[in-house]
Amino acid sequence: MLIQIPRGTYDVMPEDSGVWQKIEEVARETCALFNYKEIRTPIFESTDLFQRGVGDTTDIVQKEMYNFTDRGERRLTLRPEGTASVVRAFVEHKLYGDPQQPVKLYYIGPMFRYERPQSGRNRQFTQFGAEALGSKDPAIDAEMIALALTFYRKLGLKKLKLVLNSLGDPESRKAHRDALINHFKPSIGEFCSDCQERLEKNPLRILDCKKDHGHPLMATAPSIIDYLTDEARDYFEQVKLTLDAIGITYELDPTLVRGLDYYNHTTFEIMGATGSAISTLAGGGRYNGLVSELGGPETAGVGFALSIERLLIALESEGITLQTGNQLDCYLAAIGAEAEKKAAVLLHQLRQNGIRADKDYLGRKVKGQFKAADREQAAYVLVIGDEELANGQANVKNMTDGSQERVAFDEVSTYLKNKINH
């Protein structure tokens, strides 16, 4: 039996890789615009990093990690997300001592979670994320959001919705958590089994439940907003004011909870238009305790991550086709053995002059060579036969309008360079 690709993974085939390259290019462009520098960290890390960073009680750590032991008995994990690694590197390389503060970083790369695959959910998926470490200015929370939105808009997405919430500082969170437990506990028997479990583990999640969302206690549940300390409330106000000032609209959702333990204060999600149930394109927020949790000095941090796979779904459902520009400039069609030799030489010359060129290697007839040129969307076809060899000129055909011209072999490169703009 044929060996198949592992479950939940996929190949990006040549016909699609141009789109991926384009997306990555726009991501890098956007980061340059916002002055974020790339960081590349390993694809696997110590299991401990994620247990401590992401949080031991999260679903990610409890059931979705790809863990393995290497030959040296080290406990390692394929990274399920990017922030923990970035913070680890930040601490390990003592970037908190860098004169350039805050430290603004981005990454693009594969992440791994053991999950049941479905639309927009894979076991290996690709995240583009950014992190700003070392500043607790609410304006940088807004910058993070602006970066993600700018990236999406550059790609042409229009149907975007920003959802915003604040989880407050640890003090606020604790007060709210206690309030939730008190609110639901007396009648928890009326809720689904999942919610009963959530009561002690993570009462916030009860508010997310789809089964019980009609229960009267849902509407009257205490909102985190009411439990924010003055300081946390003021911080959140500043974030909103900054967003208002730069014209970014948002929707407040006090039930917006993120799945990773490290979040506090601002959390946000960007939703997009997708055909199916999953519409969260990006998620992020502030994680002020994480750096010290991982052994660094008390350092503030904000970040987001977005999935390229989900972005592709959103692009498709908005009917956007990215321009990739992988077309060939020139295809050489040769007739006869002598012409074949000449074509090989010309081909090399064209390429050295920066012209994307190719020729036939299957001994096809002229017609077949033209078909091949057509498939490659070649802008020009250079025909070389006995006649051309005799007078030292190639027959250059413009494939768009069908016109043909004779051009001396020596001038072909210059001729084509003038016609092609890239």
Add this chain to the structure above:
RNA sequence: GCGGUUAUGGUGAAGUGGUUAACACACCGGAUUGUGGUUCCGGCAUGCGUGGGUUCGAUCCCCACUAACCGCCCCA
């Protein structure tokens, strides 16, 4: 981890318990002895996800497995 649907060539898909598994697109060749995107003609699955079983015989019936898709949970 749970539930539903599905699995035939490069692609989309029809089909039957029994000699050659429709059709369309794509591809290859020819008509057009040196010119693509139009037209016409021809070629193109010893094979119907994998492994078992029932049967004289299975792509079609039964079981298991695997995978994909959709939903739940959760998330990007």
